[in-house]
Amino acid sequence: MLGDAARAKVEAAIEALEKRTDAEVTVAIAPSSGSYRSVDHAGGAILAALVLTALLMGHFHGRSVPEEWIPPLTALAYVVGAAAARGSWARRLLTRAGTRSRQVREAARIAFVDAGTGATRKRDGVLVYISLLERAVLVVPDLGVEGKLEGASWQAISRELALAVSGPDLEAALLRAIEKTGEKLALALPRTGSGARETPRRLVVLA
Amino acid sequence: MSIRDPGVIARIEAAVAAAEEKTSAEVVVAIARSSGGYRDADLLAGAIASLAALSLIVYSPHFDVRHGLVLPIAAVVFLAATALSSRLPGVRRLLTTSARRRRQVVLAAKLAFFEERVAATRDRLAVLLYVSLEEGEVEILSDTGLDARVPRETWRAVTERAFGSGAPLEEAVVAGINEIGRALAPLVPKTVEDRDELPNRPRIR
Structure with a gap:
């Protein structure tokens, strides 16, 4: 799905983002969110x-x-x-849009548990979950970030990102998703300085 | 008696309260009808049945069916077998592998862990006992605070003791909760400031 160079770029983008916000962002990307x-x-x-x-x-x-x-x-x-x-x-x-979005929501929550996004001490983990088949981008925030990303402007961003994910340039879409999430997080949870990253991986590529 | 009966639910709730008397950990029980859509198995059952009916019509000398009726018969058999499969767990069991059923249960348990907010305790000392009825399987998932204090083998031993005995499921669930309480009591003892942070009532999913 992603070459080594693209992975390195995405990881670097997340690392740069960590200088602006206390939230711990992990990006997970899946070919699909269900077997169908x-x-x-x-x-x-x-x-x-x-x-x-x-x-x-x-x-x-x-x-x-x-x-x-x-x-x-x-x-x-x-x-x-x-x-x-x-x-x-x-x-x-051959599937309903509602079925696909339910699959994406469930798979994103499972990925949140699996990636350890919900295991940080300060509960400031944020999972940006991308599912290619369904052309969906979903952000799953932990308790400490809950309610800080949602809202009308975020919905518009989600739609824009979903559109980008259905295009040919996956790397650009991922970088855009990180940038947009980062802008929101930098405002909602600005960097206060302390604390190293607890979640082991910045990018999780699911099979 | 079904595990979803009010009497059984109340027994499970009481068992959770009793287990939490001895430990500052929280026990969450979730009971799911099923851990996955097995619609594909139903459709496969329909396909096999209607192919069998079609073969019978064509190859058996005992059946003389007008051509115009072949398609309606195949369609009715397909729909009937699909509906039957979705109501009889035996058929789905036959048409799915045990590895797949196990995988579905583990994934659904992780989803329940998220959705039932098992990770919302202050010290992250909660454990989820997830029971999936259709597959007849259980999964135990613990939060990070418990992971640091309770060896992983504990959960496997609890599962084997409570659910390996072949006891009726509601008895096994109550036994499982008792076993969890017993295992946690020495490792995560009750403290004075401990509060009941998560509801004791089992979540029906």
Whole structure:
């Protein structure tokens, strides 16, 4: 997802941000926030139903494959349909936006626990979670930062970042997300000077 | 008797209060119906059943079905098997691997840890006992304050003693809470200034 050079740049951006705010920012990036396995089967079922219909219609008109070929061909259509549904585009087409945003919210919270963002003493951890398939950016703040990022201006920023994440330049989108989050955090929780970083990793790339 | 019955809930709540008598740690119990969407298993069951029906119609000499009825029959069998699978846990169990079910339970436990605010205690001395009914699995997650004072093996031993015995689930949950209290009492003893920071009532998810 990200080359070594891009990772280094993102980590450097987060390090620079730490000079302006007490919040401990971690960026997590995931290819997707759920397996969406049922989409495979939905795709398979749709194609199998279409192929079966076509084969049966052919039979009515006397020009179709021998009858005994129908079950294996239908099964094959299912497999092909399931494989076709694996692409990001099909995944987005065959799921509801509400389902995807719930997946993103849950996966972000799990990443927050896994990355140790919620384990800092001063509870000033902030996870910026980015999920590519869903084209979503979500910020999960710990108790000490809660309520300081939300609001109308933040919603506009979120929308802008989500748009950037769906574009081709992932590195630029990440740097922009860090910059925008940083601007807000520098105002809400300005650097007071003391305290080293407690969370081990600045950038977490999820499989 | 179901674990979600008011009587059982009250017993669990009382067990949590009793365990917290002996330790300044907080015990949080969360009970989930299921830890993941297993819709794909339901759809797979539907696909297998309708392929079987289709094969029966085509290959068996005992079935003579008009062509026009083949598609409706396949569709009805698909929908019926999908609905049946979502109501019978045995089917989903057959069509998913135990490793996947385990993974789902661990992820859902972490989500419950976040959403039930287990990390909100002052000294970070809280432990979550997460019970997932459909998978019949439990997971114990502790906050950082406890991690520093309680060896990790403790939780595995507690899980094995309480849930490895094959006792009915509500008995196992109460036993698990008692075991957690017993394990924490010497390591994180009760202090005078200890307050009850998190509700004792189990969270139904």
